[in-house]
Amino acid sequence: MSQATTTERPERPALTPPITAAAGTGRLRLTLHQIRYEQLSFWRNPQSVFFTFALPVMIIVIFGAVFGGNQPDSFFYGLSGMQYFTPTVAALSVFGACYGQLAVSLSIRRQNGILKRLHATPLPAWTYFAGLLAHALVVSAVEVVLITVVGYCYGVPLPAQWGATIASLTLGAASFCALGVGVSSLISDSEAASAVVQFIQFPLMFISGNYFPIHSALLDDVADALPMRPLNQALLGAFTGHGGVPWRQLAVLLAWGVVGTLVAVRRFRWDTRR
Amino acid sequence: MNHVLVQDLRKSYRDKEAVRGVGFHVEAGEIFALLGPNGAGKTTTLEILEGFRQRDGGTVEVLGRDPGDRAHSGWLRRHVGLVLQDIAVEPYLTVRETIARNAGYYPAPRPVDEVVALTGLTEKSRTRVKDLSGGQKRRLDLALGIIGNPRLLFLDEPTTGFDPNARHGAWDVVRNLRDTGTSILLTTHYMDEAQALADRVAVIAAGRIVATGTPATIGGRDHALKRIRFTLPDGCSPDDLPVPVDVEADGTVTASVAEPTRVLHQLTGWALDRGLVLNGLTVEQPSLEDVYLGLTADHEAAPAPDTEKSPLSAAGHRSTR
Structure with missing residues (x-):
């Protein structure tokens, strides 16, 4: 094959870019190609499998053991403990899979030069981000399903409103992805990435009631x-x-998603240069 | 056709003029080496050619297009391969997966297995990147640089950190690529690498090209004086010898000559007539390294002069530009 292309080399370069009628399906195929390799990288990395994926599932299993009774409780706003935690831990897992994962992995890839290298290939930036976002959505979906199943095992009914559940999760995930890319654009040193990400993530989880219900009107506001x-x-x-x-x-x-997107579009860099 | 054309290229950072009027060209199908000390402007020049940096002035053409013009960046990315100084590969994919992933980005990639074999990674093709040695990672980097079947390949210090076997292996790969029609522009500070690989070299110092030529002729190397060296036989004085020589403290004498055949004959004839032996007899050509050191030393000290001095001025010849 190399002979074939070599003999063609001296011909003049094609002046029109090879955009064909199949460009649309080509892009979709390329996005799927990206998702596949993002998935391979993710599931083989012990750190992402444990901290991003397994931890939320472990949390819901442990909460189930602690708050397993089905009695409504005023501490949980009249819900049972697991009725409260199943959705909030699902939300937490989506936050980790989208915001946490993208903020950290993009910072590391930028620092390693992987992004710079990638940007020098013909892979369109749009396709790269589409693949990354879809990958984060896949991880989130698997997490939410698992957490919902764990909740179900502890006697929590399946979601009453599927439409609202899926709409909220999708919008939340997209918005968290945008925030992840945005925050990664503001982190100049990947050594600091993990710390910055956690520094935002943990307090936010606590005051938002993901680990325990908040009974403070001010904090809720x-x-x-x-x-x-x-x-x-x-x-x-x-x-x-x-x-x-x-x-x-x-x-x-949606507003936070827009903020994240704006920051990402204005500040995202493929390399570490100031 | 020139695959790379650079004329009067200029680039400054804040207070420093990194590149001040660099010019050279790379012909289709050749290996061209840019030699120079750290900070001479090699990488800046390369990064401008690669489209990572914008120039302040001058003309740059890569495969006939301006890498500083965003309108061309998509086309150039499809037809130019590059290997950067830093290893940048995802740790949890295997060698083959990494190459196959990048193959998917190009309209007409080389076959993955061919590239795996070409870079000597066949045995490691199922190994995860994180388990590779540094040299193997560099070879994977090289594989990613050529998977798109580029017409032109930029290699920034491709064998830094390689052991001698790996370097020779990498050189074979680069020569192979040239032989299959890829033009190659590489930077290096290894003289043996330039000597072994390059069809032509340019020496850059303090932001300027100070000499261009083939490895054999650059800086007047082919016209420089050859040195005939041997140990003065016991009981002889330098004045006994049939040709003028310089004597060192340890008794080694050196005759510097433009053409050694006749002088060598005179010296060996003289020794044979007297039943003497010329111990340690050698004829030395100035190495590329000698030329390079001479060329760059001037500019390290005083980075301004426009005049280009031949480092081997004793030969009385200018570099062949």
Whole structure:
């Protein structure tokens, strides 16, 4: 084969880029190609499998052992412990799979020169990010399904409103991905990436009620404006069937997604240069 | 056709002029080496050619297109391969997966297995990248540089950190690529690498090209004086010899001549007539390294002069530019 191409070499370079009628399907195929390799990298990396994937599942299993009773409790706003934690831990897992994963892995890839190298190939940036985002959505979906199944085993009914559940999760995941890319664009040193990501993630989880319910109107008001609690509330409503379409929460998530996207578009770099 | 054309290239960083009027060209199908000390402007020049940096002035053409013009970047990415100084590969994919992934980015890639074999990674093709040695990772990097079947390949210090076997292996790969029609522009600070690989070399110092030529002729190397050296036989004085020589403290004498055949004959004839032996007799050509050191030393000390001095001025010849 190399002979064949060699003999063609001296011909003049094609002046038109090879955009064909199949460009659309080509792009889709390339995105699937990217998702496949992102998945391989993810599932083989012990750190991502443990911290991003297994930890939330472990948390829900442990919470199930601790708060396993099905009695409604005013501490959980009249829900059972697991009715409260199944949606909130699912939300937490999506946050880790999208925001945490993208912020850290993009920072590391930028620092290693992988992004610079990639940017020198013909892979369109759009396709790269589409693949990465879809990969994060796949990981999130697997997590949410597993966590929902664990909850179900502890007697939590399946979501009452599937539409609202899926809409909230999808918008939340997309918004968290945008924030992940945005934050990775602001981190100049990958050594600091993990610390910065955790520094944002943990306090946010605590005040948003992912680890225990918050009974402070002030804290709730603050957390309602941040990206985590709106997803918790939307999912709690959708799982238990209270409250209809959570427009306000979805709007906050969308707003954060826009913020993340704007930062990413303005500040994202393929290399470490200042 | 020139695959790379650089004229009067200029680039400054804040207070430093890194590249000040560099010019050279790379012909289709040749291996061209850019030699120079660290900080001479090699990498800056290469990064401008690769489209990673914008130039301040001058003309640059890569495969006939301007790498500083975004309109061409997509086309250039499809037809130019590059290997950067730093190893940049995903740790958890195998060698073959990494190459196959990148193959998917190009319209007409080389077959994956061919590239695996060409870079000597067949035995490691199922090994995860994190388990490779440094040299193997560099070879994987090289594989990624050529998987798209580029017409032109940029190699930034391709064998830094290789053991001697791996270097010779990498050289074979590079020659092979040239023989299958890829033009190659490489930077290096190994003289033996330039000598072994390059069809032509340019020496860059303090942001300027100070000499261009083939490895054999650059800097007047082919016209420089050859040195005939041997140990003065016991009981002889330098004045007994039939030709003028320099004497060192340890008794080694050196005759510097433009053409050694006649002088060598005179010296050996003289020794045979007297039943003497010329111990340690050698004829030395100035090495590429001698030329390089001479060329770059001037510019290290005083990075301004426009005049280009031949490092071997004793030969009385200018470099053949």
